[in-house]
Amino acid sequence: STGSIILAGGVGTRLWPLSREQFPKQFLKLNGASFFQDTYTRALRISSPEEIVVVTNENFRYHVKNQVEELGYSIDDSRILLESEGKNTLPAITWGVRVLYDIFGDIPVAVFPSDHILDEKAMDIIKNSAPLAKKNLVVFGIKPTAPLTGYGYIKPGEALDGGFAVKEFKEKPGPEKAKEYMDSGYLWNSGMFLFSPEVFFEELKKYRPDMYEEFERPHPDYSGVESISIDYGLLEVSDRVAVVPLALRWNDLGSFRALYENSGKDDNGNAGDAEFVGSENNFVYSKDKKVAVLGMTNTAIIDSGDALLVCDLDNTESVKELVGIYASRG
Ligand code: GDD
Ligand code: MG
Structure with a gap:
C-alpha cells in the first residue's frame, strides 16, 4: 500500500478574483470537478481512502469534506489535518508524513499539490518508484518548455535503478539562471514526491531538527513553526534526493x-x-x-x-x- 498527502492550503493569488482567501483555486470548479477533486481521484489510484490525508487551512475544512463527499467517498476528520496558519509546504508535508507513519508504519508516502493538470498514467510511475524511495527522497521531474522562474530546477546525475541521483536542486532561480539550467538539461520539479517516512525523518532531523521535534507532538503548535517550503528546506540541501522523469502531460495551473x-x-x-x-x-x-x-x-x-x-x-x-x-x- 501507498499513502498519499494532498496539499490544499495555498491561496493561489495569481488567480484573483476567482481564487480568494475564503475560496482558493484548488476548490474552484472551472470545468466540472475542482482541482482538489481531480487530485483526490488520482490519489485513489494508489491509496485507499484511509491512506489519504489532506493538509489544509482550518477555513477550508468544509470545502474538503463536501468535495470528497461529492465524489462519493467519505473522509474521516482524522484524515483532514487543519493548519491554524499557512507555514508553506515543509510543515504541511511533515505533519502528513507523521500521521500516516503513526498509523501505517514505513509505507511509501506520495505528496500531491492540488493545483495541477496531470496525466493519470503518472500514478503508475509514482507507485512503481517505491523501491527508489526506500533510500532516497524521490522527486518527479518534467522537461522544461520555457525558462520559467516559478519552478524548482533539478540536475540529474548518475543513473540509479528507476531514476537518477540529483546533483543539484535549485528552487525558483532568476531568469538568466533558469535559461542556463534549461539549456543544460535540468528538469522542473513537478512538486510531487515519494518518500519512505523513515528516510524523510532522517533528513529532516539532520537539516531541520526543530521542525522534526515539533511534529513529534500529537498537537503541533503551528505558531512557532518555521515557514519554509520543502524545496528550500530539504530538497536543496539533502544529498539523498533522486529524480524520476515524467514524460507526460503536466501543467501547473497557477495563472x-x-x-x-x-x-x-x-x-x-x-x-x-x-x-x-x-x-x-x-x-x-x-x-x-x-x-x-x-x-x-x-x-x-x-x-x-x-x-x-x-x-x-x-x-x-x-x-x-x-x-x-x-x-x-x-
Ligand atoms: N496545507 C498547506 N499549507 N498547503 C500549502 C501551503 C501551506 O502552508 N502552502 C502551499 N500549499 C500547497 C498549495 O496549495 C499547492 O497545492 C502546493 O502546496 C505547492 O505550493 P505552491 O505555493 O503552489 O508552490 P509553488 O508552485 O510556488 O512551487 C512548488 O511547485 C512547483 C511546481 O508547481 C515547488 O515545489 C517548485 O519547486 C515546483 O517546481
Ligand atoms: Mg504552485
Missing part, C-alpha cells in the same frame, strides 16, 4: 495564462463563453454575465460576480501583485 493554454479554443484562438467579434487569442470567464468582446487580442477578462479583472495574457503572473496592493489598503 490565467496556464488556464488559457489548457482550454479549448475557437478558430481564432479565443477561449471561454463569450461573443467574440474581430477578436483573437482571448480568455474569458464569467460567473453569470453575458460577455461580448470586440476587437481585442491576447486579453484575459475574468468576472467573479463582485470583481472584474482585465489583463494582458502575457502579464498574468503579475496578478499576484494586486493582492498585495489591496491588502496594503486594508
Whole structure:
C-alpha cells in the first residue's frame, strides 16, 4: 500500500478574483470537478481512502469534506489535518508524513499539490518508484518548455535503478539562471514526491531538527513553526534526493495564462463563453454575465460576480501583485 498527502492550503493569488482567501483555486470548479477533486481521484489510484490525508487551512475544512463527499467517498476528520496558519509546504508535508507513519508504519508516502493538470498514467510511475524511495527522497521531474522562474530546477546525475541521483536542486532561480539550467538539461520539479517516512525523518532531523521535534507532538503548535517550503528546506540541501522523469502531460495551473493554454479554443484562438467579434487569442470567464468582446487580442477578462479583472495574457503572473496592493489598503 501507498499513502498519499494532498496539499490544499495555498491561496493561489495569481488567480484573483476567482481564487480568494475564503475560496482558493484548488476548490474552484472551472470545468466540472475542482482541482482538489481531480487530485483526490488520482490519489485513489494508489491509496485507499484511509491512506489519504489532506493538509489544509482550518477555513477550508468544509470545502474538503463536501468535495470528497461529492465524489462519493467519505473522509474521516482524522484524515483532514487543519493548519491554524499557512507555514508553506515543509510543515504541511511533515505533519502528513507523521500521521500516516503513526498509523501505517514505513509505507511509501506520495505528496500531491492540488493545483495541477496531470496525466493519470503518472500514478503508475509514482507507485512503481517505491523501491527508489526506500533510500532516497524521490522527486518527479518534467522537461522544461520555457525558462520559467516559478519552478524548482533539478540536475540529474548518475543513473540509479528507476531514476537518477540529483546533483543539484535549485528552487525558483532568476531568469538568466533558469535559461542556463534549461539549456543544460535540468528538469522542473513537478512538486510531487515519494518518500519512505523513515528516510524523510532522517533528513529532516539532520537539516531541520526543530521542525522534526515539533511534529513529534500529537498537537503541533503551528505558531512557532518555521515557514519554509520543502524545496528550500530539504530538497536543496539533502544529498539523498533522486529524480524520476515524467514524460507526460503536466501543467501547473497557477495563472490565467496556464488556464488559457489548457482550454479549448475557437478558430481564432479565443477561449471561454463569450461573443467574440474581430477578436483573437482571448480568455474569458464569467460567473453569470453575458460577455461580448470586440476587437481585442491576447486579453484575459475574468468576472467573479463582485470583481472584474482585465489583463494582458502575457502579464498574468503579475496578478499576484494586486493582492498585495489591496491588502496594503486594508
Ligand atoms: N496545507 C498547506 N499549507 N498547503 C500549502 C501551503 C501551506 O502552508 N502552502 C502551499 N500549499 C500547497 C498549495 O496549495 C499547492 O497545492 C502546493 O502546496 C505547492 O505550493 P505552491 O505555493 O503552489 O508552490 P509553488 O508552485 O510556488 O512551487 C512548488 O511547485 C512547483 C511546481 O508547481 C515547488 O515545489 C517548485 O519547486 C515546483 O517546481
Ligand atoms: Mg504552485
